[in-house]
Amino acid sequence: MSVEKNSVQIAIHQIPKKGNYLCGDSYFYTKTDDEFVCAIADGLGSGKYAKESSDAVIGIIEDNIHANVEQLVEMCNEKLWGKRGVVLGILKLYFDSSAYSFSSIGNIGVMTVPKDGKKKRNIPNAGYLAGYKRSFKVVHEQLETGMNFFMFSDGVKDADLSHSLFLNDNIYEVIDQYAQLHNEKRDDDTTLIGIRYQED
Numbered sequence: 232m233s234v235e236k237n238s239v240q241i242a243i244h245q246i247p248k249k250g251n252y253l254c255g256d257s258y259f260y261t262k263t264d265d266e267f268v269c270a271i272a273d274g275l276g277s278g279k280y281a282k283e284s285s286d287a288v289i290g291i292i293e294d295n296i297h298a299n300v301e302q303l304v305e306m307c308n309e310k311l312w313g314k315r316g317v318v319l320g321i322l323k324l325y326f327d328s329s330a331y332s333f334s335s336i337g338n339i340g341v342m343t344v345p346k347d348g349k350k351k352r353n354i355p356n357a358g359y360l361a362g363y364k365r366s367f368k369v370v371h372e373q374l375e376t377g378m379n380f381f382m383f384s385d386g387v388k389d390a391d392l393s394h395s396l397f398l399n400d401n402i403y404e405v406i407d408q409y410a411q412l413h414n415e416k417r418d419d420d421t422t423l424i425g426i427r428y429q430e431d
Contacts, residue, residue: 237326239267240427242406246386246420256384256422257285259292267324268296270303271339271382271422275316275359284315288360292321299323300332300369304360312362319360320382324374324428331380334369336360338385346377348398376430379405386421402427 239262260269272288274281288307295306300321307319318337325331333341335355343351356367379402381392396408402425409423 238429238431239324240402240429242402242425244406244410244421244423256420257289258422258424259289260424261293261296263296265326266297268292268321269382269424269426270319270321271384271424272317272319273339273384273420275318280315284311284317287311287314288317288319300334304334304336304367308360308362308365311360314362316359316361320355322380322382322426329374330371331374332369332371334367336367340383340387342381342383342392342397343372344379344381344397345375350392350397352392374428376428378428380426380428382424382426384420384422387423400427
């Protein structure tokens with residue numbers, strides 16, 4: 232009988248901006264024995280060409296899940312040459328080395344909440360990806376059991392993230408309560424992904 236050593240729990244809330252039936256945010260996540268990757272992409276503007284760009288970026292990540300964050304961002308950027316730009320966030324958890332890495336470009340945010348409850352918001356790289364050579368920073372930190380991560384698009388506001396509900400260990404309850412508090416259509420597409428890492 233095999234025993235799963237590293238568990239990752241996922242909870243997601245997504246709602247389109249008011250007046251739209253479809254959400255322009257795209258996301259992807261997957262877990263292997265060695266690592267976990269999650270990404271949110273949002274094509275600039277709206278409509279067919281914005282969706283084409285976000286789908287292209289997500290496709291690159293799906294096809295290259297074992298690449299590191301730096302490589303993924305660079306590959307996604309190259310894919311966007313001649314297309315509408317995107318804002319993008321990528322998070323990777325590395326189980327064997329007990330480490331995580333992430334990068335966010337534009338208005339895709341990442342917040343970490345370790346067991347001590349001290350929330351930490353990252354400052355995203357400014358701008359967007361559009362095929363042009365550019366620099367960007369990648370954060371590398373130690374992964375601890377019981378850590379929660381929240382990835383979000385610009386429909387999630389700063390005031391939302393300051394709410395005490397984000398200190399709850401149970402990410403399913405966090406996302407469910409957030410959805411209940413903010414079930415109205417917003418001025419922006421909204422995607423909020425909760426991720427909990429537990430080393431069993």
